[in-house]
Amino acid sequence: MTTANSRTRYGTVAMTLHWLIAALVITNICLGLYFSDLPRSDPNLFMLVQTHKSIGLTVLVLSLLRLGWRLVNPVPPLPAGMSAPMRFLAHASHFLLYFLIIAIPLSGWALVSASKLGLPTMYFGLFQWPNISLLSDLTREQKGPLHELFDNTHVILAWSAIVLVPIHIAAALYHQFWRRDDVLKRMLPGTQVSGTP
Amino acid sequence: MKLFISAITVFLAATPACAAHWNVDYAHSKLGFTVQWANEPFTATFKTWKAAIDFDPADLTHARADVTINIASEASDESDFDSGLQGAEGFAATQFSTAHFVATKFRQGSGNSYTANGTLTLKSISKPVTLAFTLDINAKTAHMVGTAHVIRTDYGVGRGEWAAPTPVAHDVKVDIDITAAQN
Numbered sequence: 001m002t003t004a005n006s007r008t009r010y011g012t013v014a015m016t017l018h019w020l021i022a023a024l025v026i027t028n029i030c031l032g033l034y035f036s037d038l039p040r041s042d043p044n045l046f047m048l049v050q051t052h053k054s055i056g057l058t059v060l061v062l063s064l065l066r067l068g069w070r071l072v073n074p075v076p077p078l079p080a081g082m083s084a085p086m087r088f089l090a091h092a093s094h095f096l097l098y099f100l101i102i103a104i105p106l107s108g109w110a111l112v113s114a115s116k117l118g119l120p121t122m123y124f125g126l127f128q129w130p131n132i133s134l135l136s137d138l139t140r141e142q143k144g145p146l147h148e149l150f151d152n153t154h155v156i157l158a159w160s161a162i163v164l165v166p167i168h169i170a171a172a173l174y175h176q177f178w179r180r181d182d183v184l185k186r187m188l189p190g191t192q193v194s195g196t197p
Numbered sequence: 198m199k200l201f202i203s204a205i206t207v208f209l210a211a212t213p214a215c216a217a218h219w220n221v222d223y224a225h226s227k228l229g230f231t232v233q234w235a236n237e238p239f240t241a242t243f244k245t246w247k248a249a250i251d252f253d254p255a256d257l258t259h260a261r262a263d264v265t266i267n268i269a270s271e272a273s274d275e276s277d278f279d280s281g282l283q284g285a286e287g288f289a290a291t292q293f294s295t296a297h298f299v300a301t302k303f304r305q306g307s308g309n310s311y312t313a314n315g316t317l318t319l320k321s322i323s324k325p326v327t328l329a330f331t332l333d334i335n336a337k338t339a340h341m342v343g344t345a346h347v348i349r350t351d352y353g354v355g356r357g358e359w360a361a362p363t364p365v366a367h368d369v370k371v372d373i374d375i376t377a378a379q380n
Contacts, residue, residue: 040280040281040284041285043285046357046358116235116277116278117235117278117364118234118235118236118363118364119358120361120363136235137236139236139237140235140237140239
C-alpha cells in the first residue's frame with residue numbers, strides 16, 4: 001500500500017481522508033438531526049451545537065485537503081466494463097459529494113457568522129474559531145434574512161447528503177456484490193485488488 | 198374615644214410624608230435596559246411594573262421609591278432574544294418572576310439632578326445600585342428621567358455560554374422615564 005493513488009487503488013492519504021470524512025459527516029448528520037428537534041432550553045444544546053460546529057469545520061478543512069490531494073493525485077479510473085450512463089452517474093454523484101462536503105460546512109459557518117446571537121464557536125473547546133467577518137460585522141437587521149437564507153441552504157444541502165450518501169453506499173455494494181469488481185476494495189485498507197483497473 | 202383621637206393625631210402626624218406621594222402614569226412612563234450585544238446595542242423594556250414613590254424635593258430624608266418589575270413582561274424587537282433572556286440561563290423568569298428596587302437615600306446634585314442609592318434584588322440576589330436622575334416638577338406633574346448601571350453577572354444573569362462579556366457585555370444600562378402626578 002502506498003501513500004499516493006495508483007492506477008488500481010487509492011493510496012493511504014485518500015483512504016484516510018475518505019473514511020475520516022465519512023465518519024465525521026455521518027456523525028454530524030445524526031447530531032444535526034438530533035439537536036434541531038431539542039427545545040432551546042435543553043441544557044446539552046450548547047455543547048451539542050459546539051461539537052457539531054467543530055466536527056463540521058474539521059470536515060471543511062479535510063475536504064479542502066482532499067480536493068487538493070485529488071487534483072494533484074489522479075484517482076484510479078472506473079472499471080472498464082461500465083456503460084456511459086453509469087459512468088456519468090458515478091462521476092456526477094462523486095462531484096456532488098465533493099460539492100456537499102465543502103458546501104455544507106461552508107453554509108454552516110455562514111449561518112453561524114450571520115447569527116444575531118453572536119455566540120463564539122469554540123473549536124473542540126481549544127480555541128475560538130473566527131466568524132466570517134463580512135457577515136458577523138453586519139447589523140442584526142441585516143443578519144436576519146441572511147441567517148435564514150444560510151440556515152435553509154444548510155438544511156437543504158444536508159438533506160441532499162442524507163439522500164446521496166445511502167446511494168453512494170448502495171453503489172459501492174452494487175460494485176462489490178453485483179458487478180464483483182474492485183471499486184469498493186480499492187478504497188478499503190488491507191485489501192488486494194487485481195492488476196487491471 | 199381617647200384612643201381614637203390619639204390614633205387620628207398619629208395619622209395626621211404621619212401625613213406630611215404621604216403628601217409627597219406620586220402616582221405613576223404608566224402609559225407615559227418607560228422602564229427598560231440597553232446592553233451591548235455583539236456589535237450593536239440591544240434595548241428591551243418591561244411592560245409591567247409598579248412604582249410607589251414618595252418624594253418631596255424639600256424633604257429628601259423621607260423620600261422613598263419602591264419599584265417591582267414583572268420580569269416576564271420583558272420585550273424587545275427580537276422575540277427570540279426575549280425567550281432566551283427569560284430562560285434558565287438568563288432571568289429565569291419562571292423561578293424569579295419579579296425584580297425589586299428600593300431606594301431610601303436621595304441626594305440632590307446641581308440643578309434638577311439627583312442620585313438615589315438603593316438596593317436591586319434580581320434572581321434573589323441583592324446588590325446596591327445607584328440611580329442618577331433628573332426631575333422636573335410642574336405644579337402637580339413630575340417628569341423623571343434616570344439611569345443606573347448594573348453588572349448583569351452580579352445577579353447571575355447570563356450563565357453557561359452567556360457568562361462571558363462577549364457577545365453580551367456585562368454592563369447593563371437601565372433606563373427609567375417616569376411621568377407622575379400628585380394627588
